[in-house]
Amino acid sequence: MSNFVTTKDGVEIFYKDWGSKDAQPIMFHHGWPLSADDWDGQMLFFLSKGYRVIAHDRRGHGRSQQVDFGHDMAHYAADAAAVAEHLDLRNAIHIGHSTGGGEVAAYVARHGIPQGRVAKAVLVSAVPPIMLKTDRYPGGLPIEVFDGLRAGLAANRADFFRAVASGPFYGYNREGADVKPAVIDNWWRQGMMGSALAHYEGIKAFSETDQTDDLKAISVPTLVLHGDDDQVVPYKNAGLLQAELLPNPTLKIYEGYSHGMLTVNADVLNADILAFIQG
Template identity: 50%
Template structure:
């Protein structure tokens, strides 16, 4: 399986499928590149080179104790892009991955990244603070940390309910999709999973969003129970220079079903513009 070793000795797994303009996909917490399998095939089938990596500590990458923070995630991504020498690149990030690709593009992507797409992404900042009074209380994330430490396996099973909107009337998410979320979650190193909670909730991406000079598609479901749209996409769109906001009525945080189908077509359309 293809792997790349970063300058600090961390081995990153990635999948690389198709030929053409490169598109790199970054997954959410606590998942892996497997979360993007449908999109990887869609992109490859439509003439693109689709690359998706497992973030350090996640999936088949090294089970790291150190470096589980957004600056290091972005640096890892920069090293992978340089290793593969990707240019005219489109980066796509879901949830935590949205923060990763925004920081990477702002701080490392000049001359390589042409477009950015985020889906249910955490920027500008999730946790409430003096500069982000509308964010979620720190106690929410303390609860996630406690759940992961107490019984990660059960926590991931329970999390799929809100993640996929399975608690909503008429929900169509399958048990298989929920089981696959659990499967991917169980591959993450506990220390990496724990530290990543701080990374995705407390990192302030405000200046990164302001620094973007390339077009960005900000996609978000308006029934996202994990990363509420009011504190995320609806704020982020006001911070970027060349942004397009796409709101999916009734869509949850998890990419599944009708949301996945529509999003896939929107991704193809945005890349081809």
């Protein structure tokens, strides 16, 4: 089937692949509970700059198969590897947002660098090293936060997703925010396309996976971008720690930007990512 690749454990993963096959590839990894569609603004921008752009739907998300297994960071990374190997992506830039940032860290460390496929990486509002409060990372969030997400999703996923998108995700709960109803609708649409089970189990994946070793293993140049008003993945326990653990980081913290800055501040972020790629 075109635009699908089957993983080693038999899961059909949907992907988009636009642009010249001779151009340098950029592969995008989306956040929870979204899909490849969340990268529309970036894919069109970088395509116009002469790059080949690829994005896939994580298993259980978007148009990918709604299986009841493998909803963990190791499988997410292996699914990304299946797409990269199927398309034979080399000298690639891998860009991940939120949970997709964890997926990028796992993919680059465990598959990309060993296979010599990755040139650079970009982590945007990303979850590593770990969101959960632990002995190693006492600045993390308590487990009750993530139990609350699970409870909200299980009780009424449609209402819960609407509340996330219209509130903390884009900072639309801040006084004076420039609220865009269509952005909320698009977030909700993407979320509701996916599997409730994949989203429920994905909360554990994005919050409890300690990716310290992944970050330490990423030898390629890595751009770390985070907003200091990120209400979903607080930057002090994420972006700042990523820059400390990565061997070759470039860190940029945006004043007042939200978790969803990739969408609502796309003009700024696209330009900064392009400068990093070309640098």
